[in-house]
Amino acid sequence: MSMIRLEHISKTYAGTHKAVDDMNWEIQEGTITGFIGPNGAGKTTTLKMITGILEPDAGGSITVNGKDIRREPLAAKRQFGFVSDSPDNFLRLKGIEYLNFMGDIYQVPTQERKERIASYAARFEMEDALKDRILSYSHGMRQKIMVMGALIHNPAIWILDEPLTGLDPKSAFALKEMMREHADAGRSVLFSTHVLEVAEKLCDQIAIINRGRIVYKGTLEELRGQFQEGETLEEIFLSITKDA
Amino acid sequence: MRKFFVLAWTLLRCGMGNAMSTGTGKKKKKRNLSGAALWLLVAVCLLPMLAMLFQGGRAGYGMLAATGQEGLLLELICFAGGLVTLVFGLPYILTVFYMSGDIQNLLPLPLRPAQIVGAKFVVVWVYEILTTAVIFLPLFLGFGIEAGAGLSFWLITLIGILLVPAVPMAYAALASMIFMRLGKAAHNKSLLTTLGTILLLIVAMGVGMLSGQMGNMDQESLVALVLAGHNSLVGILSRLFPNLRFLVAALTGGGAWNLLIFAGITAGFVALFLLVASRLYFGGVLTMSETSSKRQRITAKEEEKLVRRSGVRAAYLKKEFRLLFRSPTYFLNCALMLPIWPFLFLVPMGIALVMELGSLSEVGELLGIVRGLLQELPSSGEEAALVAGIMMLSAYGVTVFIGSTNLICATAISREGEGYMFMKYIPLSYRQQMQAKLLSGLIPGLLCISGYLLVLLLIGVALGLPLAAALLAVALSVALNVGMNCFQLWRDLCRPKLTWENEQQAVKQNLNATITLFVLWALGLGLGALAVWLFGRFEISPYLLGGGLLLLLAALDVLLYRLLMQGAERKIQAYE
Known part of the structure; x- marks a missing residue:
């Protein structure tokens, strides 16, 4: 079953610049999907359209866990947890206040939110920081609190824009572990990254986007099979995105 | 000097540039058009106030010129200008100097402290000129037109509007720097800044309150006040803003040398400010980016309070x-x-009432009389x-x-x-x-x-x-x-x-x-x-x-x- 489905999705900025061009894409349940592409290729624009932040051009459709983001926006938005590429939000709130606020927005029962906060705080080693304002956090800690907030309602789909940027090795490991557990439980993770090694080690599926078009989607093994033996992922990536 | 101008210009553009335009291409043109329409709307909304001020300038001249005391009105306008800058400039000074968050980016650049402080001072200065000009230009226009003033009056007025905010701004900036320097050890910088601004505002309003009594006086009392010299309220304000009397003298035909003295004193104040502020500013502002953290675990009791559904x-x-x-x-x-x-309006009024009447018991008596009158109302x-x-x-x-x-x-x-x-x-x-x-x-x-x-x-x-x-x-x-x-x-x-x-x-x-x-x-x-x-x-x-x-x-x-x-x-x- 597809958790995210994009059909004929395009996005044009300022009437001229086509950031995403007639995209068709399905993300299956039980998978971690890496979204890879050069700067300005359309990764963030695509993620923003999936999450309802940006309105696609007329004509296509996006469904998230069976809910159309345009027709049933609120129902669709309850299906995912989203972490944007900028963690500098709600800086004047304390970590715990932010998490409780997110719990309220997603109407998480008190006991459940307590358990999840405790669990995530332990895994990200944030127990001693929750009483402090986010303003006093380092970049990595801000990223961690945003991830915790996005996951507090235990969403079926995780959509993460560059989630590993700024995380220390231990926290990055913890997040990757959590992503794996989530996918193994039959749910989905979609994340964008520039780090090819992460995609290589973590993803069940990858999608490579260049100039607004998905130029490859499938497994890494299938991709390697299309190229000469011995070529690194970096070489393959450069080859695919070169004037594609 | 070139670095200073480049920095000041950049800070001004960063601050004000993006307030004016957004978008590109057709969208930008459309927005520019609607932006122009909005400015027009603001101007129309301002018209009644501008007209009132203009009439105030004309009427004031008409009233005082008869006794040869027209300079008094200019003096009052200038002092009021200084006070307005002092009161309304304070929050802006604090935001530009302490809350703009750019100091961490400026410090690694090859700039001298005076250049950074000076550039920020210029940003506030330009803003203050724009704010005070809206109030004082129509007053001067009314006065000048009624007086049939010549070119020199208008030139001096222009210079005055440009330079008058400098001295009160220097006071306000120095006061805020001293306050922030003293409070640099405080844990909650946000609260300190807020309380500091309120405190400084009260002080500034206190100064305003002292002069506020002048508004209630008749013509003879005002003239007497000016003539009373050093002990009068005008005398107090003259000592606070020593450059203004020379501006007034220049405006009332006192000669170009008065204008030079006015500009000289203003420049002296700014130079002195830069000298002192270069030493004071960085000690306080650098601690602004330090945020305190307790790094303490939440107790079960705290969790009960902090984590609950709404x-x-x-x-x-x-x-x-x-x-x-x-x-x-x-x-x-x-x-x-x-x-x-x-507290800003009623407390100063109350204090002014007590000062006017002499004692609290007299205020009580007055309230009793007022109450009696009210109860007798049909x-x-x-x-x-x-x-x-x-x-x-x-x-x-x-x-x-x-x-x-x-x-x-x-x-x-x-x-x-x-x-x-x-x-x-x-x-x-x-x-x-x-x-x-x-x-x-x-x-x-x-x-x-x-x-x-x-x-x-x-x-x-x-x-x-x-x-x-x-x-x-x-x-x-x-x-x-x-x-x-x-x-x-x-x-x-x-x-x-x-x-x-x-x-x-x-x-x-x-x-x-x-x-x-x-x-x-x-x-x-x-x-x-x-x-x-x-x-x-x-x-x-x-x-x-x-x-x-x-x-x-x-x-x-x-x-x-x-x-x-x-x-x-x-x-x-x-x-x-």
């Missing part, structure tokens, strides 16, 4: 309040006037109607004036900045988010305007004022508050300023705040004037007028609320 709108509203009140920039620029207005007839009318009009005027300075709703969406994305991906309808944002401005407005008015009017009722008029006055205030907040939020919804680099730009350089302020003043003044005219022309009962106005405002409230809610889905969805 309704979505209540949670969103709580978030709005926390972000608003914990940011000094937001609080000082958007909400400060609300809690302190009675319950019907012209006098009673007049009292009721004045009560309602006062409540109306206070609500319009103070309510328009409540910029919480006028910047509610702009303050989200790039984080506006959050509004779009959470499962909460835009209507619900707008309702929470509306309440975030409306609740403080109702508490601090209608609430204060209720207390004041009930005191009045206890002294003998009519209860029905008091209740109608408070109802008018409530209805006005609702409409004003709806209008301000609707304006910000239509064109929010979402691209900014620091909180100061989000509110201080936000056209929505300026536009809504002037539009509300103009509409409020127009509607109030219409009610007064109807009362005077047709002798309509003030209760009937008040009731009619209340119905009209209630209808407008419903209209604006519906407009806001209908616009929310469409407009927010279009943000990119």
Whole structure:
């Protein structure tokens, strides 16, 4: 079953610049999907359209866990947890206040939110920081609190824009572990990254986007099979995105 | 020197440039056109005030020229200019010097401390010139035209408007630097900044209060004050702003050397400021970016208190309040006037009354007399109607004036900045988010305007004022508050300023705040004037007028609320 489905999705900025061009894409349940592409290729624009932040051009459709983001926006938005590429939000709130606020927005029962906060705080080693304002956090800690907030309602789909940027090795490991557990439980993770090694080690599926078009989607093994033996992922990536 | 100019220009462009234009291509042209239309609207809204000031300048000249004391008016204008800069410049100085968050980027650059301090001083200076010119240019114009002044007067006026803000700004900046330097060990810098600004404002208002008595004096007293020399109030202000008397002398035909002395003293003040500030500033500002953290685990008891379920709108509203009140920039620029207005206006009036009468017991006697007079008022007839009318009009005027300075709703969406994305991906309808944002401005407005008015009017009722008029006055205030907040939020919804680099730009350089302020003043003044005219022309009962106005405002409230809610889905969805 597809958790995210994009059909004929395009996005044009300022009437001229086509950031995403007639995209068709399905993300299956039980998978971690890496979204890879050069700067300005359309990764963030695509993620923003999936999450309802940006309105696609007329004509296509996006469904998230069976809910159309345009027709049933609120129902669709309850299906995912989203972490944007900028963690500098709600800086004047304390970590715990932010998490409780997110719990309220997603109407998480008190006991459940307590358990999840405790669990995530332990895994990200944030127990001693929750009483402090986010303003006093380092970049990595801000990223961690945003991830915790996005996951507090235990969403079926995780959509993460560059989630590993700024995380220390231990926290990055913890997040990757959590992503794996989530996918193994039959749910989905979609994340964008520039780090090819992460995609290589973590993803069940990858999608490579260049100039607004998905130029490859499938497994890494299938991709390697299309190229000469011995070529690194970096070489393959450069080859695919070169004037594609 | 070149580095200094480049830095000052860059800071000015960073601050003001992006307040003026957004978008590209056709969209930009369209926005520029609508931007020009908005400026035109602001200018139209300002016209009544500018005309009043212009007439004030003309009439003042006419009154004083007869006795050869026309220079006195110029002196008062200049001193008032200095005081306005001192009071209104303080929050801006604090935001530019301490809350713009750019110091960490500037320090690694090969710049001398004086160049950084000087460039920031220039940014505030330009802003102050623009602010004070709106008030003083029409006054000088009225004066000059009535006096048939020549070219030299206009040239000196121009130089005066450019240079007058410098000395009070230096005072305000130095006072804030000393305060921030003293408080650099404080854990909660945000609270320190907020309290510091309030304290400095009270001090500045105290200075203003001393001179405030001058407004109540007749012509002879004013002349006597000027002639009294060093011990008079003008004498005190002359010592505070020693350059101004030379500007006045130059304006009244005292020769070019007076202008040179004025410019020289001003330059001396600025140089002295730069010298002292270069040593004082960095010690305080560098600690601003240090944020204290306890790094303590939450106890079970704290968890019980901190982690509990609330309704979505209540949670969103709580978030709005926390972000608003914990940011000094937001609080000082958007909400400060609300809690302190009675203290800013009534306390100085009370002190002035005590000073005028000599002792507190005499004030008590006066209040007794007033109470006696009020109780003797007939319950019907012209006098009673007049009292009721004045009560309602006062409540109306206070609500319009103070309510328009409540910029919480006028910047509610702009303050989200790039984080506006959050509004779009959470499962909460835009209507619900707008309702929470509306309440975030409306609740403080109702508490601090209608609430204060209720207390004041009930005191009045206890002294003998009519209860029905008091209740109608408070109802008018409530209805006005609702409409004003709806209008301000609707304006910000239509064109929010979402691209900014620091909180100061989000509110201080936000056209929505300026536009809504002037539009509300103009509409409020127009509607109030219409009610007064109807009362005077047709002798309509003030209760009937008040009731009619209340119905009209209630209808407008419903209209604006519906407009806001209908616009929310469409407009927010279009943000990119």
